[in-house]
Each structure stands twice: as C-alpha cells, then as structure tokens.
Amino acid sequence: MPLLLLLCLSSLPFLSDSAVPAIVVFGDSTVDTGNNNAIPTLLKSNFMPYGRDFLGGTHPTGRFSNGRLASDFYAEAFGLGPIVPAYLDPAYTIKDFATAVCFASAGTGLDNATSGVLSVIPLWKEVEYFKEYQGRLRRYLGVEKAKWTVNEALYVISIGTNDFVENYYSYTTTRYKEFTIEEYNDFLISLTASFIKEIYSLGARKIAFTGLCPMGCVPLERTMNLFYGGGCLEERNWVARDFNSKFQGLIGVLSASLPGLRLVYLPVYDFFLNLVNNPSLYGYEDVEHGCCATGLFELGYLCSQWNPFTCPDANKFVFWDAVHPTEKTSRIVAHYLVNTTLSQFM
Ligand SMILES: *[C@@H]1O[C@H](CO)[C@@H](O)[C@H](O)[C@H]1NC(C)=O
Ligand SMILES: *[C@@H]1O[C@H](CO)[C@@H](O)[C@H](O)[C@H]1NC(C)=O
Numbered sequence: 001m002p003l004l005l006l007l008c009l010s011s012l013p014f015l016s017d018s019a020v021p022a023i024v025v026f027g028d029s030t031v032d033t034g035n036n037n038a039i040p041t042l043l044k045s046n047f048m049p050y051g052r053d054f055l056g057g058t059h060p061t062g063r064f065s066n067g068r069l070a071s072d073f074y075a076e077a078f079g080l081g082p083i084v085p086a087y088l089d090p091a092y093t094i095k096d097f098a099t100a101v102c103f104a105s106a107g108t109g110l111d112n113a114t115s116g117v118l119s120v121i122p123l124w125k126e127v128e129y130f131k132e133y134q135g136r137l138r139r140y141l142g143v144e145k146a147k148w149t150v151n152e153a154l155y156v157i158s159i160g161t162n163d164f165v166e167n168y169y170s171y172t173t174t175r176y177k178e179f180t181i182e183e184y185n186d187f188l189i190s191l192t193a194s195f196i197k198e199i200y201s202l203g204a205r206k207i208a209f210t211g212l213c214p215m216g217c218v219p220l221e222r223t224m225n226l227f228y229g230g231g232c233l234e235e236r237n238w239v240a241r242d243f244n245s246k247f248q249g250l251i252g253v254l255s256a257s258l259p260g261l262r263l264v265y266l267p268v269y270d271f272f273l274n275l276v277n278n279p280s281l282y283g284y285e286d287v288e289h290g291c292c293a294t295g296l297f298e299l300g301y302l303c304s305q306w307n308p309f310t311c312p313d314a315n316k317f318v319f320w321d322a323v324h325p326t327e328k329t330s331r332i333v334a335h336y337l338v339n340t341t342l343s344q345f346m
Pocket of ligand 2: 332335336339
C-alpha cells in the first residue's frame with residue numbers, strides 16, 4: 001500500500017488538469033500535416049510554393065497551406081509545441097507523437113467511398129494508426145501513463161467537406177444515385193457517430209469536432225458559379241449548415257450514452273462566413289481567388305512553383321489555393337475557436 005501511494009505521488013505532475021497532455025488529430029487536408037507524402041496518391045503538396053512561409057522559412061511539408069494549419073495553432077495555444085507532426089513522417093518519433101500526433105489525410109472523408117477517389121487514407125485506417133500509436137505510446141511511457149495520456153488528450157476532428165466536393169457532387173462514385181442530399185447528410189452523420197463511438201471505446205474523451213465551413217465560398221466553387229456572377233454557391237452552403245445542425249443534434253445523443261464524454265462542436269461556419277463577407281476587417285484584399293496561380297481552380301500539382309501568377313503576399317488573401325485557407329486565415333480562425341470553445345479544455 002505505501003508503495004502504491006508513493007507511486008501515485010511520484011506521478012502527480014501528470015495529474016494536473018489545467019491542460020491536456022497531448023493533441024491527437026483526425027481528418028482531411030484541413031489538418032493533414034504531411035501524411036499524404038508517405039502514400040501513393042496524386043493529392044500532395046510537399047513542393048513549392050506550398051510551405052513557402054512555414055515557420056519563417058521555406059518548408060513544403062505536405063500541408064495544403066503557405067504555412068501552418070489551424071491544428072498547429074491549437075497545439076501552440078495548448079503549449080504542446082508549434083506544430084502537430086504527421087504520424088507517417090519518418091522525421092518524427094514517438095517522443096514527438098507523445099504530445100502531438102496527426103493521422104489526417106488530405107482528400108479523405110467520412111464515407112469510405114470518398115477516400116477511394118484519390119487513393120488516400122480512409123478514416124477507418126486513421127483509426128488503425130491510432131491503435132498502433134497506442135501500442136508505441138505504452139512502450140514509450142509505460143501502460144499507466146499512456147492510458148492517462150490517451151484519456152486526457154484533446155482530440156480534434158476536421159473532416160466532411162470532401163464527401164461533397166470530391167464525391168457526391170463530382171459524380172466520382174454512385175452516392176449521388178443512392179442518396180438525396182439530405183439522406184447523404186444523414187448517412188454522414190451516422191458515420192460520424194460511429195467514428196466518435198469508436199475512438200471513445202479506444203479511450204478518447206475530450207473530443208472537438210469541427211463544423212463544416214461555408215464550402216460554397218471557396219474559390220473553386222465560385223469558379224463553378226462564374227456563369228452566375230461568381231458568388232458563393234448557396235446550395236453548398238446550405239448543405240454545410242444542414243450537416244452542422246444535424247451534428248449538433250448528435251452531441252446530446254452521444255453524450256447521454258457515453259459516460260465521461262466531453263464532445264464539443266467547433267463553430268467555424270458563421271465566423272468564416274463573416275470573414276469572407278468582410279475581408280477588409282482583417283486586412284485582406286482578395287477573397288475570391290486563391291493566392292496560388294490564377295487562384296480559380298489550382299491546388300496540389302496544379303499549384304506549381306513555375307506559375308507566374310502566384311501572389312507575392314499571401315496575407316492579402318483569404319485562400320491560399322482554390323480550396324484551402326492561407327496560414328493567416330487558419331491562425332485567425334484557430335484563435336477564435338480556441339478563445340470561444342477549446343479554452344474549456346485548458
Ligand atoms: C469502411 O471500410 C472498412 C474497411 O473495409 C469497414 O470495416 C467498414 O465497415 C466500412 N464502413 C462502412 C460504413 O461501410
Ligand atoms: C484569442 O486570444 C489570443 C490570445 O490568447 C489573442 O491573441 C487573439 O487575438 C484572440 N483571437 C480572437 C479571434 O479572439
């Protein structure tokens with residue numbers, strides 16, 4: 001008994017509940033910090049001009065940004081370092097992953113069919129990596145501290161947009177024949193519920209799920225709407241709002257059935273739409289085009305360092321490429337979400 005007490009006392013430093021011991025990230029390109037570099041897919045961004053403003057230098061890491069992503073800023077706000085390293089990046093070890101790890105894969109979705117479109121990592125495989133990670137964490141930290149870390153970590157999920165952009169609305173799979181858009185939203189919500197139950201069963205408790213953005217306002221969607229004036233595609237924004245309200249309905253259901261779960265919704269939609277509608281408030285000069293290339297449709301390999309149209313100052317742009325925000329936008333949104341929502345885990 002005294003020995004046990006001693007063991008407990010000696011482990012007191014990690015019992016502090018003022019913050020979280022680790023951040024664990026699941027999702028798509030909005031939070032993928034380089035996992036796609038390690039897999040055979042065409043959807044990559046580990047070349048210039050991606051990463052040209054990364055931590056004060058030029059480091060194309062595989063982030064779909066000129067710099068860091070929102071999840072990197074969350075890690076920083078929680079005192080867990082300036083970035084969240086990608087699990088498949090051989091430059092990092094379990095020592096790094098013990099406080100911050102990212103399983104996300106650009107181009108993936110909630111729906112298995114979505115990850116198949118560009119041969120990226122399906123969400124179920126992200127969970128397999130999470131299981132493997134737990135084994136490595138146990139060997140590194142010991143069973144008790146690893147379990148504690150997994151229970152107390154902050155889990156951030158950012159996923160869903162590709163299920164519409166790459167899948168349902170691009171007719172790359174048969175989903176558009178199988179579901180009406182409302183039914184597809186219901187299907188995605190049921191997949192979200194299964195995913196959250198699964199990571200809960202693996203020990204996750206503090207889970208932050210990012211709401212969908214006004215995806216009809218990204219430059220690529222505006223380009224598709226060019227014939228009608230190039231404004232936001234309102235139908236896509238409606239779909240995002242419908243998904244978000246259905247997700248918020250799910251929180252009560254899951255919280256009632258999973259004891260100890262602290263599931264929160266990161267309300268990005270209204271804040272982002274306000275930013276898009278009032279870009280000058282934040283010193284932006286262009287919200288309709290990405291900085292990279294013409295800004296109308298380029299991303300991935302089409303956003304090439306030889307394109308002469310790429311803008312000199314990404315801070316004047318809301319979007320970096322035709323779909324993804326600039327580092328500045330990610331920082332502004334991340335700080336807002338930390339201050340309004342994630343701070344409850346601090
Ligand atoms: C997705 O694929 C995985 C692996 O094949 C499978 O276990 C899972 O049931 C699939 N999910 C759905 C909803 O079909
Ligand atoms: C959030 O808080 C940080 C300080 O922690 C501050 O620098 C930042 O301006 C705040 N952002 C917003 C959007 O409120």
